[in-house]
Amino acid sequence: MTCSILVGGAWGDEGKGKCITYLCEHDKPDIIARAGVGPNAGHSVEFNGEKYGLRLTPSGFVHTDAKLLIGAGVLVDPEVLFKEFEDLKKYNVSERTFVDPRAAIITDDHRVRDKGSEHLYKKIGSTGSGCGPANSDRVMRSIKLAKDVPELEDYLLDVSFAVNETLDNGEDVFIEGSQGFALSLYYGTYPFVTSKDTTASTFAADVGVGPTKVDEVINVFKAYITRVGEGPFPTEMSQDEAESKGLEEYGVVTGRRRRVGYFDMELAKESCRINGATQIALTCVDRLYPDCARTQSYSDLSPETKAFINEIEAETGVPVTIISTGPDLKDTIDLRSELL
Numbered sequence: 041m042t043c044s045i046l047v048g049g050a051w052g053d054e055g056k057g058k059c060i061t062y063l064c065e066h067d068k069p070d071i072i073a074r075a076g077v078g079p080n081a082g083h084s085v086e087f088n089g090e091k092y093g094l095r096l097t098p099s100g101f102v103h104t105d106a107k108l109l110i111g112a113g114v115l116v117d118p119e120v121l122f123k124e125f126e127d128l129k130k131y132n133v134s135e136r137t138f139v140d141p142r143a144a145i146i147t148d149d150h151r152v153r154d155k156g157s158e159h160l161y162k163k164i165g166s167t168g169s170g171c172g173p174a175n176s177d178r179v180m181r182s183i184k185l186a187k188d189v190p191e192l193e194d195y196l197l198d199v200s201f202a203v204n205e206t207l208d209n210g211e212d213v214f215i216e217g218s219q220g221f222a223l224s225l226y227y228g229t230y231p232f233v234t235s236k237d238t239t240a241s242t243f244a245a246d247v248g249v250g251p252t253k254v255d256e257v258i259n260v261f262k263a264y265i266t267r268v269g270e271g272p273f274p275t276e277m278s279q280d281e282a283e284s285k286g287l288e289e290y291g292v293v294t295g296r297r298r299r300v301g302y303f304d305m306e307l308a309k310e311s312c313r314i315n316g317a318t319q320i321a322l323t324c325v326d327r328l329y330p331d332c333a334r335t336q337s338y339s340d341l342s343p344e345t346k347a348f349i350n351e352i353e354a355e356t357g358v359p360v361t362i363i364s365t366g367p368d369l370k371d372t373i374d375l376r377s378e379l380l
């Protein structure tokens with residue numbers, strides 16, 4: 041029985057999608073449960089030559105024997121969910137996805153209020169997906185829940201019960217967090233943050249698992265950092281510098297150009313501490329060190345890359361167990377059997 045939680049280490053877009061897909065395809069958990077804020081997320085999954093940008097469906101959907109669950113803490117936009125059911129038809133996603141009846145529902149009104157808000161959309165640079173206004177209505181206890189939406193009737197399941205029962209039966213549960221540590225409402229760069237805490241403890245609560253049941257917290261970092269939207273970014277580089285290094289990126293949900301910066305060791309240390317990280321997954325190593333592209337064995341990494349990995353481990357005290365050297369699942373160095 042293993043209960044793992046995967047979290048983002050910085051401002052989101054750390055490549056969680058690729059890591060989750062790899063881990064779920066490799067470890068084949070019985071349940072893959074989506075935690076986090078809601079459809080403001082954009083997880084990129086490249087599998088069998090196809091590319092998906094997911095906002096609500098767990099990125100582990102490629103493991104077709106798993107139940108895909110959306111926890112009570114996650115905001116559900118039924119339009120987004122049903123579109124993803126359609127886009128992912130060949131993976132039988134609609135047949136195995138269930139939503140906790142206590143999840144709150146995003147409506148047109150929330151999206152209009154998000155995009156129309158000078159404070160959220162213009163100042164903070166929100167994704168406009170309605171999450172901020174919906175979480176605010178939830179706190180005001182005026183929002184509709186999934187159990188009140190007739191179209192969701194066939195998809196309702198007590199996610200917390202299912203997850204705990206599965207763990208009690210000795211089976212594996214993988215909890216997918218979204219966003220990233222520095223976007224946390226509590227620990228991030230307030231007010232330039234999302235509308236909820238985004239650390240492992242909250243992700244556990246999102247799907248109804250108590251802290252004593254969690255075995256592994258996998259903290260995902262990109263080898264450099266990106267940030268979309270406004271707010272402080274101590275290690276930011278100029279757009280020209282990012283371009284000259286080939287580190288230009290665009291957002292999955294909004295298409296906005298991402299701000300780019302150097303790896304931030306102080307942020308990494310705090311993020312590991314508050315998340316209680318037991319492992320680090322390091323992605324896009326090939327984009328920082330092109331000589332490592334598609335490398336599949338640790339011994340083939342360049343000395344410079346190995347030194348960077350050693351420094352992260354020494355500073356955070358957390359082992360780097362997964363190293364991603366390209367978007368394909370094959371481009372992954374998995375050191376878990378050696379290090380854990």
Ligand code: GTP
Nearest residue numbers: 053054055056057058082083084324364365366367
């Ligand atoms: P979250 O927002 O954290 O969930 O991450 P994400 O999956 O959304 O990340 P993002 O949207 O930034 O997507 C990352 C992009 O980089 C996708 O196109 C991935 O396929 C790709 N990618 C992921 N890991 C690697 C890697 O190690 N190397 C390279 N070159 N690309 C990667």
Ligand code: IMP
Nearest residue numbers: 052080081082165166167233234268269
């Ligand atoms: P909101 O969550 O849409 O209100 O956006 C608030 C801030 O969080 C903005 O700066 C967004 O760009 C950022 N944000 C929210 N979700 C994500 C994500 O999944 N990846 C990256 N940034 C995000």
Ligand code: MG
Nearest residue numbers: 053082083292
């Ligand atoms: Mg993303």
